Amino acid sequence: MKYMLLDSATRIAVLFAVLAGTWTFFSDRAVRGLASDPNVHERLDTYTGWAFVAVVTALLYFERRRAERDLGVLSAVLRSSHEAIIGKTPEGIITSWNRGAEMMYGYSAKEIIGHSASILVPPDRPDEFRGLLEGVRRGEQVDHHESVRVRKDGDKLHVCVSISPIKSVTGRVTGAAMINHDVSQHKRAEAAARMAEVGRLARGLVHEIRNPLNAMRMQIAVIQAKLKNPTEPNIDVASTQLSRLEEEVLRVQDLARGFLEYGRPPEDKLEEIDLSGMLREVAEFQKPALTAQGISVTLDVVPGAGNSIVLMDRARLRQVFLNLAENARQAMPGGGTLSLRVAMQPLRTVIVEVRDSGGGIAASQLGKVFDAFYSTKDEGHGLGLAIASKIIERGGGTISVQSEVGLGSCFKITLPLVLEPDREARELPSASSVSEIKS
Numbered sequence: 116m117k118y119m120l121l122d123s124a125t126r127i128a129v130l131f132a133v134l135a136g137t138w139t140f141f142s143d144r145a146v147r148g149l150a151s152d153p154n155v156h157e158r159l160d161t162y163t164g165w166a167f168v169a170v171v172t173a174l175l176y177f178e179r180r181r182a183e184r185d186l187g188v189l190s191a192v193l194r195s196s197h198e199a200i201i202g203k204t205p206e207g208i209i210t211s212w213n214r215g216a217e218m219m220y221g222y223s224a225k226e227i228i229g230h231s232a233s234i235l236v237p238p239d240r241p242d243e244f245r246g247l248l249e250g251v252r253r254g255e256q257v258d259h260h261e262s263v264r265v266r267k268d269g270d271k272l273h274v275c276v277s278i279s280p281i282k283s284v285t286g287r288v289t290g291a292a293m294i295n296h297d298v299s300q301h302k303r304a305e306a307a308a309r310m311a312e313v314g315r316l317a318r319g320l321v322h323e324i325r326n327p328l329n330a331m332r333m334q335i336a337v338i339q340a341k342l343k344n345p346t347e348p349n350i351d352v353a354s355t356q357l358s359r360l361e362e363e364v365l366r367v368q369d370l371a372r373g374f375l376e377y378g379r380p381p382e383d384k385l386e387e388i389d390l391s392g393m394l395r396e397v398a399e400f401q402k403p404a405l406t407a408q409g410i411s412v413t414l415d416v417v418p419g420a421g422n423s424i425v426l427m428d429r430a431r432l433r434q435v436f437l438n439l440a441e442n443a444r445q446a447m448p449g450g451g452t453l454s455l456r457v458a459m460q461p462l463r464t465v466i467v468e469v470r471d472s473g474g475g476i477a478a479s480q481l482g483k484v485f486d487a488f489y490s491t492k493d494e495g496h497g498l499g500l501a502i503a504s505k506i507i508e509r510g511g512g513t514i515s516v517q518s519e520v521g522l523g524s525c526f527k528i529t530l531p532l533v534l535e536p537d538r539e540a541r542e543l544p545s546a547s548s549v550s551e552i553k554s
Contacts (some may be wrong), residue, residue, distance in 0.1 A: 199274075199295035202281075205252050205288050207232045207244070219297055221267030232293075235264045237271065247278065251291045254280045264295065273302040324367060334360045383428035383509060387533055390423040390467060391416045394455045397436040401444065409450025410443075417458040423465040424533045427510045435503040435514075439469040439526050442499070446473030446524065463532045464512075470525040476518040484516055 199219040202211035209232050212224040220227075220235060227234070236244045243262060250257060257278040264272045274295045281290040334356045341349035341356075391414070398412045405412060425432075443453045451472035460466050476484065476491060483489045487501040507514045511531045518524035 201293045203232050204290050207248050251280050254288050273299045331363045385426050387424050391457050401440045412453045415456040420457045420459045425530045426533050431506045435506050438499045438503050443471035446471050464529050467528045472523045475520040
């Protein structure tokens with residue numbers, strides 16, 4: 116039994132060792148015992164021949180036993196697998212059909228072996244089946260191809276197909292082994308999650324629109340009442356209400372625009388962006404409003420981070436930083452400090468931190484700040500951070516928040532850097548490693 120566990124090269128070496136020992140043994144015995152026999156050479160050849168036949172017969176027996184054992188294990192695995200494992204010819208004729216295939220498609224092996232595998236393909240996908248067959252004939256392997264297949268009862272399945280060509284010793288393709296994994300449940304779960312998300316967004320949208328609509332209805336009622344008696348004071352009141360009505364209309368318009376951008380974001384126009392340069396632009400843009408509120412701004416570009424070049428949509432990324440800066444301003448109504456920081460991270464990534472010294476966010480709210488229509492502010496519609504999160508995710512990055520009530524909040528954005536070795540030796544200019552954006 117130990118011999119059967121040896122690899123092929125070792126078994127061949129053992130065979131030759133046995134043959135050599137047998138030859139030596141019989142030769143020595145024959146020479147000593149048959150020295151006077153005139154037919155000694157003929158007898159030696161006979162002994163050696165029988166020994167060789169005996170050893171080769173034993174070797175073949177053990178090889179056959181090992182092959183039968185391995186084949187039995189493999190057959191048991193294939194039969195018991197819950198995956199559909201199907202063998203077919205290069206022309207697509209099914210030659211083997213395991214229990215998993217019977218359960219998945221509803222056909223018994225007796226029913227389907229000998230038929231074309233095209234019976235499993237929907238009629239509207241003939242080109243796909245032909246393309247897979249042509250790839251098999253060329254000896255190409257197919258990995259994790261998602262498609263649709265048809266059961267015996269007509270129901271459609273979402274499957275993940277993998278195909279491996281089977282080749283002869285000369286390299287000619289003689290068939291293919293195909294594994295089909297049913298991903299229908301996963302697809303249904305994805306669809307259910309999408310529907311749940313749509314429902315949640317719809318409820319949030321209705322809730323957000325209801326408030327301005329109610330305000331608009333009341334303002335219209337006031338305007339109508341005042342215009343029934345168009346005195347100068349009443350006209351002034353109506354004019355004021357019209358201005359407020361316009362503000363509510365703009366609010367609804369902004370809400371609708373944000374909802375559309377969240378649900379169906381525009382196609383990104385990718386370009387190389389210097390992060391430290393963009394943060395400086397955002398700080399300069401926000402400076403008047405921040406200064407008027409008693410807020411100072413610092414920009415810290417850690418040494419080595421001055422060449423932080425990312426591939427993003429410039430307008431979308433600027434929108435993210437403006438949103439974070441505006442949120443920080445609103446969090447510090449009595450003044451404070453807005454700190455912007457850029458630093459290199461391992462694995463060719465860069466981190467941007469936007470930190471305020473405001474009132475902070477309660478721990479119970481932190482897990483919801485990136486949800487659509489969730490806001491910690493009375494006047495917010497709760498789409499800014501949700502849109503920012505999607506923009507960063509589309510750029511291959513992440514966004515997170517750390518906050519403690521009374522100590523402020525810190526939003527952290529990580530993004531992959533553009534891999535350009537020639538840029539690594541060139542530090543993009545910055546005024547200083549730590550600079551204050553002055554008025």
